Amino acid sequence: MHDPLVTFEQLNEADFISLFSRIYEHSTWVAEALWQQVSQHPNGYFDQMSKIESAMKHIVEQSADEQKLILLRAHPDLAGKAALAGELTQASTSEQAGAGLDQCSEAELRHFLHLNDTYREKFGFPFIMAVKGATKEQVLAGFEERTPNDWQTEFDRAMSEVHKIAAFRLADL
Structure with a gap:
């Protein structure tokens, strides 16, 4: 077709x-x-x-894995500092807004910032989740579920999420 x-x-x-x-x-x-x-x-x-x-x-x-790591690090934190500063790409802004991440209370925002920092410190790249169609609660559950993972498991999961995001973006063309 x-x-x-x-x-x-x-x-x-x-x-x-x-x-x-x-x-x-x-x-x-x-x-x-x-x-x-x-x-x-x-x-x-x-x-x-x-x-x-x-x-x-x-x-x-x-x-190469180094190039993949650069790609992962190019992604913004979810409900993170770039979002607060209005520095997201148009696609990321839309995706995060669709999950309600632009409507966080101050307490939720502090929680997201803490989760982002903890995750990034552990893995060396931001928490990546294809949030299209997800809710804030599902994103938070994703953090809780995935942060205990080992580095390789999470690297592979993050790459899988990047491909899901790409598929959504292609579908929107």
Whole structure:
């Protein structure tokens, strides 16, 4: 089934990279690698969103762990300092607002800041959860469930959540 809304092959390199650089948070390198694949495989290779999603996920998964860690660290804390300062990307702002994280009481906000700091201190990257369709309570439960994990388990879970976020963002294109 073809996506009738977009013909990505018709975009020039700059527009293509601009569009797809929003999918993986502050990680333009993923869109640049995708462009290289599009350039090598024109004529409908990316005629379905599922193919684009799969290709982008593969690009990320084939990258070195150090690059993946940079990608994880590019994500903002949930209900964190960047959100308070209005420094989130448009996608992150919308996703966090959808989970009600922009409506925290002062006590909830202090709790989130503490959880973010504790998590980041333990793992070296922010707590990442695909919050689209989630509630504040579910996000808090996620912190409680995942903070006891070991580093590798949480690294793998965070990468899985990053791919879920990317899939949501692609679906919104």
